[in-house]
Amino acid sequence: MPGISTKGKQMPASPIRKLVPYAEEAKKRGTHVIHLNIGQPDIKTPKVALDAVRNHTIEVLAYSMTEGSEMYRGKIAHYYSKNDIHVSSSDIIVTTGGSEALSFVMGTIMDTDDEIIIPEPFYANYNGFATASGVNVVPIASTIENNFALPPIADFEKRITSKTKAILICNPGNPTGYLYSKAEIKQLAELAKKHNLFLVADEVYREFAYDGREHYSILQEPGLEEHAIIVDSVSKRYSMCGARIGCLVSKNKDVIETALKFAQARLSPPTFAQMASEAALETPQEYFDAVVMEYVDRRNVLVAELQKLEGVKVAVPQGAFYCVVELPVANADDFAQWLLEKFELDGKTVMVAPAAGFYATKGLGENQIRIAYVLEKEQLVTAVQLLGTALKTYNA
DSSP, rough: OOOOOHHHHHHHOOOOTTTTTHHHHHHTTTTTEEOOOOOOOOOOOHHHHEEEEEEEEOSOOOOTTTTTTTTHHHHHHHHHHTTOOOOGGEEEEEEEEHHHHHHHHHHOOOOOTTTEEEESSOOOOOHHHHHHOOOOEEEOOGGGGGGTTTOOOOHHHOOTTTTTEEEESSSTTTTTTOOOHHHHHHHHHHHHHHTOOOEEOOOOOTTTOOOTTTOOOOGGSOTTTEEEEEEETTTTTTTTTGGOOOOEOOOOOHHHHHHHHHHHOOOOOOOHHHHHHHHTTOOOOOHHHHHHHHHHHHHHHHHHHHHTTOOEEEEEBTTEEEEEEESSSSOOOHHHHHHHHTTOBEEEEEEEEEGGGGOSSSTTTTTEEEEEEEOHHHHHHHHHHHHHHHHHHHOO
C-alpha cells in the first residue's frame, strides 16, 4: 500500500472541526447541539452583497484577473483609506479567503525550516499553514491571567535566530478576543525593524473593537512599509464566510510580485464571490454599529454567566467574538467529546472547541476551551447553564 507523506502525517486536525462526527451522532440521537465551537456568525449578510449576485447579467463566467479585479481592488484601497491605512490597488492581491492569503505569505517570505514567531494561543490553522509550507512555528505563551496581552518583547528577542523571518499576530485575536494596543504594535514594529523581520498581521476582525477601543493596524505605523504584511477577509466583517474572499496587502513590492506568482498558480479568485464582496463595501456604517453593539451585549451576557460557574476562569474579550475559558477539568478534549457522547439535559448539549489545539506548546491549554459567541443571548445563557450542569456531572 502506498505511504502517506511525513508532511501529511504532521498536518494537525482542526480543534474547531475534529469533534463534528460526535456532534452529528448526537443529532442523530435527537439531541439538540448548541454550537459554541465555530465562528460562523448568525448575523445576516448585507442584502447589497447578495443582490449583486442575484441581479448579475453575466453570460460567460470567465476567469477574473489573478490579483483580483482592478475595480474591486480599487474599492478595497478606498475602504482602507477610511481606516487610515493608505495603500493603492497595486498593493493588494485578492485571495480565496484569508486562508489562501496566509499560505501565500508563508510561501513568499519563508523557506523550509525557517521560523515564524507567534504569540499563543493562536488561530489553529496557522499550525496547518506552517506545516504545509515546511515552516517551524516558534510560540510565545500569553496567559489568561493578564487577558492574553502581548508577551514581553524580551521574550520575543530571546527566540529570534538566524532562521527567524517573521512575527505573526492576529489582531483582534482568535481565539482570545484580545485587541493589541497602539503601544504594543509599536513595540513589535521596532522589533521587526531592529532584526529586519516581517511583521504579519491577520486583521480580519478589524471592525470588532469594543468598549471605546480603536484598532491600530500595522500599516498605520510609520516606517514599517517594507516589513508589514496584512492578511484580511470579508468572512467575518460582512458575515460572508462562504464567499471565500480575502486579500494580502503590503507596500513591499517584492512581496506583492512574489505572492502574485503563487496566485497565478491557482489562476484566479472566484468571480461571483468578488462581485458580492465588492458590493459589500457599500454596506453603511450603521450595519457595523448595530453588529458591534450586538456582540458587546452577547459578550457581556456570556462573561457574566460564565463567572457564575464555580472553578471557571474567563478572559474578557476586547474584540472579535471569541473568548478562552479555563475549566475545572484535567482534559478539555475529553470533556468536549463527553459532552457530545454522554451528556444531555432536556434534550440539549453543547459543542465547544478544546483550546489545546490553539497552542503550539505541548501541555498548554489542556484545561481550556474556546467559545464563539455568535449565537443569540438566550442561547448563550442556555449553553452556559448546560455547561455548568455538565461540569458537575463530569467531575462527579
